[in-house]
Amino acid sequence: MRNPLSKRIVEIEPSGIRKFFDVVNEMEDAISLGVGEPDFDTPWHIRDEGIYSLEKGRTFYTSNAGLKELKVEIAKYMNRRFDLTYDYEHEIMVTVGGSEAIDIAMRAMLDPGDEVLIPQPSYVSYVPCAVLANGIPSIIELKAENEFRLTAEELEAAITPKTKLLVLPFPNNPTGSIMRRSDLEAIAKVILEHDLFVLSDEIYSELTYGEEEHVSIASLPGMWERTITINGFSKSYAMTGWRLGYACGPRVIIEQMLKIHQFAIMCAPTTSQYAAVEALRNGDEDVAQMKEEYDGRRRYLLHRFKEMGLECFEPYGAFYMFPSIRKFGMTSEEFATKLLEAEKVAVVPGTAFGASGEGFVRISYAYSLDDLKKALERIEKFIVTL
CATH class of the missing domain: 3.40.640.10 (Type I PLP-dependent aspartate aminotransferase-like (Major domain))
Known part of the structure; x- marks a missing residue:
């Protein structure tokens, strides 16, 4: 039987974002900081x-x-x-x-x-x-x-x-x-x-x-x-x-x-x-309210990263942080995998977004402040063990 598939399609790698998202869906008591989706409902x-x-x-x-x-x-x-x-x-x-x-x-x-x-x-x-x-x-x-x-x-x-x-x-x-x-x-x-x-x-x-x-x-x-x-x-x-x-x-x-x-x-x-x-x-007022909430989460994460010694430049856009994990001597994939296994927190390896993302992980703050606090406590606990 002839190969039914296009060589060009087969050679395209699947999204690196979904890998950790799919795993965390099957894991009890896990917290995902991996998906770039607002936690707000569409305004009524x-x-x-x-x-x-x-x-x-x-x-x-x-x-x-x-x-x-x-x-x-x-x-x-x-x-x-x-x-x-x-x-x-x-x-x-x-x-x-x-x-x-x-x-x-x-x-x-x-x-x-x-x-x-x-x-x-x-x-x-x-x-x-x-x-x-x-x-x-x-x-x-x-x-x-x-x-x-x-x-x-x-x-x-x-x-x-x-x-x-x-x-x-x-x-x-x-x-x-x-x-x-x-x-x-x-x-x-x-x-x-x-x-x-x-x-x-x-x-x-x-x-x-x-x-x-x-x-x-x-x-x-x-x-x-x-x-x-x-x-x-x-x-x-x-x-x-x-x-x-x-x-x-x-x-x-x-x-x-x-x-x-x-x-x-x-x-x-x-x-x-x-x-x-x-x-x-x-909808302008809705956008402004959500933006204000995101900004509060952004500043909270920067504060907590500084407390735990996690290096991260201050981002002024979207709802993502991209902290460096180079000092831990692991690849981005290894860090994200071990964090998920040890503390049930999902982040995305920087390499999912290109080779230049090596040494970083993406953390989304499109999640409630309560979830962010719990996740950051677990991340800090993980970092201490390193």
Whole structure:
């Protein structure tokens, strides 16, 4: 019998995040700090709108690109939050989560042999999506001494004549690092000089802490026309299971992305789209309240890490910490495995997000403060034994 499988698919490694999550599900009295999912319920007024849409029988396909009302609200949101202007009819499309937007953007933009620059540590989907789109992933290893920000020098050194697309994953999963305006201005010069395009994954944009707000690279001079901005509702509105994201960018790219979406997906879930309209119209206060809670947890973890002597730079984005475990003389995988076995606490090895994550583990603080306190007590107990 002939091999039924694609060699390219077989060679793609499964997600390193799910491994520990699956184990902890079978373990009694275990605490998982491994999954990047808000512990908040979707706010009631957003859920109500989804329920109401079902009661009204709004269960049919929407336009392939999404509900007009939703695209209009997305355009308003992008303008008021990030000073970006998009035509809702031709420059915005609604997707099944931000992950679909990443996938179809790469498929729409890459030809075989095109290089995709992917800073790591970063979200696990970028490399597989580049491979599936016939692109060639080229990894830029971010450095702890730079707080895992991408520098203009690192970008310049990675560019070749085949480079076409840069993935910009900030605020970053798994490190929590962010790019300030000055950081973005520096790399924008390099991008313009080499005529590159940017896939800017800004799913955590609302979860930016400190005095400076999130800045989208598309808002910088010369960058709008070469940037696809990815965002969604999972993280900021606690709507992971609703599976809704969106992409904004130049019409010439969005139209081709929409073509793939038409054939592969048809449209995003109708109920989720109606709920998302309510989220954008009346959800700012919900986002602010959740952000304040996350920030309190962030500061608590930094305090506890300092108490137990666990080295960690201060992250200003998302809901992750990326402490160093190098001094314990173990690989990230060994540390995470032994911690799970000894104290029933699940964290994710840094290597799940690329080789440059070696020596670190990802800890999510998208969990209640009570759970975080219990988990940190167990982690401290484990560290003492080392």
